[in-house]
Amino acid sequence: MEGDIGSIGAGLVYGLGAIGPGIGLGFLIGKAIEAMARQPEAAGMVRTTMFLGIAFVEALALFGFVLSFIV
Amino acid sequence: MSLFLAAVEYGGPWHLPPVNELFEWPAFLFQDTIFAFNRVALLSLLAAVIAAVLFLIAFNKPKIVPGKFQAACEAVVDFIRDQIALQAMGSDGLRFVPLLTTIFLFVWMNNLFEILPFINFPPTSRMAIPAFLTAVVYVLYHFFGVKAQGLGGYLKNTLFPPGAPKALYILLTPIEIIQAFVSRPLTLAVRLFANMLAGHIILTLIFITIHAFLVFGPGLPVGLGALIASPLLVGFELVVGLLQAYIFTILTAVYIGGSLHPEH
Numbered sequence: 001m002e003g004d005i006g007s008i009g010a011g012l013v014y015g016l017g018a019i020g021p022g023i024g025l026g027f028l029i030g031k032a033i034e035a036m037a038r039q040p041e042a043a044g045m046v047r048t049t050m051f052l053g054i055a056f057v058e059a060l061a062l063f064g065f066v067l068s069f070i071v
Numbered sequence: 072m073s074l075f076l077a078a079v080e081y082g083g084p085w086h087l088p089p090v091n092e093l094f095e096w097p098a099f100l101f102q103d104t105i106f107a108f109n110r111v112a113l114l115s116l117l118a119a120v121i122a123a124v125l126f127l128i129a130f131n132k133p134k135i136v137p138g139k140f141q142a143a144c145e146a147v148v149d150f151i152r153d154q155i156a157l158q159a160m161g162s163d164g165l166r167f168v169p170l171l172t173t174i175f176l177f178v179w180m181n182n183l184f185e186i187l188p189f190i191n192f193p194p195t196s197r198m199a200i201p202a203f204l205t206a207v208v209y210v211l212y213h214f215f216g217v218k219a220q221g222l223g224g225y226l227k228n229t230l231f232p233p234g235a236p237k238a239l240y241i242l243l244t245p246i247e248i249i250q251a252f253v254s255r256p257l258t259l260a261v262r263l264f265a266n267m268l269a270g271h272i273i274l275t276l277i278f279i280t281i282h283a284f285l286v287f288g289p290g291l292p293v294g295l296g297a298l299i300a301s302p303l304l305v306g307f308e309l310v311v312g313l314l315q316a317y318i319f320t321i322l323t324a325v326y327i328g329g330s331l332h333p334e335h
Contacts, residue, residue: 048158051321059258062265 010068017064024057093275094197094268115194118180126176151175155321160328167327170211174204175320178263182312185270186305193312196267198260205260208323216330228333259322266315270308277301 032050036043100108129144137145151172156164164171181200185193194200216225230247231240277297284294 044154044158048321048325051318052325055258055262055318055322059254059262062258062261065265065269066261 014064014068017067018061021057021061021064024060025054028053028057090272093271110192111194111197111199114184114190114192115181115200118177118184118194122173122176122180147176148172151320155317155324159321159324160331163331164324164328167324171320171324174208174323175316178204178319179313179316182267182316183309185267185274185312186308191274193267193271195263195315196271198264201260201263204263204319205256208259208326209256212323212326212330215327219331220333224333225330229330233333255326259319259326263315263319266311270311274304274308277304 028050032046032053035046039046096110098107098109100106126144129141133141148168152165152168155175156168156171160167178195181195182193184190185196213225216229219225220228229251230244232243232247235243277300280297281294281301284290284297
């Protein structure tokens with residue numbers, strides 16, 4: 001394979017872009033599970049809010065994924 | 072993009088397709104007009120028809136004691152009413168259940184085509200379909216916001232969320248503008264699109280790996296490993312397709328519900 005610094009850059013964009021959302025998702029889902037275990041009757045509300053939060057955190061990772069095709 | 076697949080070494084008289092070939096289909100009807108019809112359009116049309124026919128058969132002559140098929144379809148509607156509409160929008164959500172059911176089924180059927188044998192292509196991995204669905208949702212949540220609160224009230228509650236200190240609005244209002252008009256629709260479309268794109272590329276890569284290493288290359292263990300891993304990936308993509316349809320629907324519900332009521 002011919003050397004091409006651009007493909008390394010594209011890989012790095014996604015790899016680095018996934019670190020932050022990865023940590024964020026870990027925190028978010030962990031805390032949500034904790035909340036559901038403590039108060040099972042609020043599980044529905046927690047789940048809805050959790051998915052909303054996931055959507056915002058995950059969006060960052062997806063921007064990285066799409067940018068890796070553009071870079 | 073073709074660099075993604077160039078990393079796979081291969082031999083023999085076998086052509087390795089670049090990534091663009093996975094997603095670009097030539098039109099086979101009405102070529103070179105704006106009605107050009109290709110495989111993506113056919114599949115998305117098929118998804119709509121399948122979803123409509125399933126529900127027409129199930130609810131054409133509804134029985135009080137439902138049969139197995141009717142019960143299964145009722146479970147889908149129940150799930151959307153109880154888990155999505157009522158959870159995200161409260162009792163206002165009941166009148167949006169038909170809309171949410173339609174969006175959920177359409178997205179889910181489109182996602183299912185990703186793993187269906189002999190089709191193996193999710194129309195949602197082309198930006199056009201998520202972008203179109205998002206445009207519908209975008210118009211809807213602004214429309215219902217203006218309808219419920221009036222134009223001035225909707226803009227005021229969206230851009231200047233009540234309850235914050237006055238000085239904070241310098242920081243808050245630009246964020247709210249970007250969120251309501253740019254980042255919400257953008258992420259809604261890109262999330263579905265990127266998940267399906269990634270899933271399709273991953274499935275193609277694992278199938279190409281099996282083919283390349285078992286048939287052409289000497290790397291038998293790699294090929295066998297990929298062969299064992301491929302059913303797991305297909306199962307994973309089944310879950311991802313359902314989850315993305317669920318997330319798309321629940322975000323639609325949350326956005327519409329959020330513009331119906333000013334934030335507390």
